[in-house]
Amino acid sequence: MKYLLLLCGRPQDLEAWAALPEEERARGRALATRWMDAHPQIRRTFGLQLPHTITSVHPGPNGRPLVTDGPFLEGTEVIGGLVEIEVADLDEVLQFARAWVAGGPAHPVVEIWPMIEEDYGS
């Protein structure tokens, strides 16, 4: 089964992360990369910039899409990265997620989204 993991954090997680010395953050990023590379079940990963760089496009009046500065999804929590993973079942994903959360990076919360697959339900 395929899952998309959203690596999320609260503003205070990001602040704590930003307050770390640069070399420590670099070490954290390298550790995360090595960890991702060490697991062949991880298909793809994406790192995202901070939320103040987001642009949203909405359906606007008269069929003209409206462009706004900032996120569309409400809430103060932010997504810092996406991981696509392919494993046997939820328990296996939970193992990954637990290991990530215990590592305590800038985005310590993991949201697990099951993905719709082409052959789903057949």
Next chain:
Amino acid sequence: MAHNQESPPALATPGEVQARLGDVFREEAAKVLGALLRILGNFAVAEEIAQEALLIALERWPREGIPDYPGVWLMTIARRLAIDQLRRDARYRDKLALLEQVEQVPDDRLRLMFTCCHPALSRETQVILTLRTVCGLTIDQIAHAFLVSESAIARRLVRARQKIVQAGIPYRVPRDEELDERMGEVLAVLYLMFNEGHLTSAGDAPTRRDLAEDAAWLAAFLTRLYPQEPEPLGLLALMRLHLARADARFDASGKLVLLRDQDRSRWDHQRIREAGKLIEQAAALGRPGPYQVQAALVACHAEAESWEATDWPQILALYDLLLAMTPSPVIRLNRAVALRYVTGPAEALTEVEALARDLEGYHLFHAIRAAFLLELGQSAQARAAELRALTLTDNQAEQFLLHQRLSTRGPAGVHCPSNEQSAQ
């Protein structure tokens, strides 16, 4: 977008149900009958019960869908029918215990329990799924037990089944390294089920014994499959200690009787002794846990000859142990009642007052506080606290008791409302 779509529960056509029922008949009817026959020793009665279970299936499956494990479902229904039958006939009393031993495809049922109680499901969903899938309760019965509409339960079940399939919750027994956590989930669900049956928080019928006995039966089932795990034994002992005294908790008119006022001769002392053996068996495994300590606490009450003769220092020590394992304001509240009998009402009141912020909305906090205030001669404050307690409970049996205390205050009355049930 295709996601988030709802699909209705898989209802079978009458033809499919007939065909499936035929299969189930061949595969399962003999097993059900065989198990019943072995226990009851009476073919006519066993056959009648097996037939009745099949008739119930024939009536319900076309409406509700065929359960995932029709054999387990049938055996559960048959067991319920048999227990009802045996209750009516005192000669069969000793066979009730045997009926608790009935087993059928234990691995299937165990896998089912762990799947229903997976930590990725909310506690409420775990309970509803377990009742529906493992215990074979109907949607109507579950709705009644939780005082919500049938459509709400049906919707939750549909969504829960979708989550199990679409999120990939596995159907298997957990590995050893996961067992503690996963067992904890199952035990919590069983205890919630038990308490829901034992004393409901709202509604007219104060107890629903069947739900409690189903939970105790499943706990017993777990202890047989995991004899080296002490916490299922602790939970089973705890449930049996409550059931052994269930009859004394209500008087002839259905009013709740507090522990201190219960007629202890109506307790089933044989069952209490047996529960004590389960606690010893668990203790011998050398891994104490919250259910074992709670069972020991209740056993301490159950083995006392009277409220006054209770070993309060021992109860206090057990509460300290329990608090160290699972800190909780409600446990501290109950510990305060033990403290009252060890060091007196003034110290106990101080302890209770410290819990005001956490327990302001809990009726027993006010009721216990009222009892201590009264003992210390502060009647006006005691009365205010009792009124507050009264407005906070939905349960009519408890409401009646509080009304009664408010209207018949005797001069000597230390009406300590504690009842060790509230500890859990």
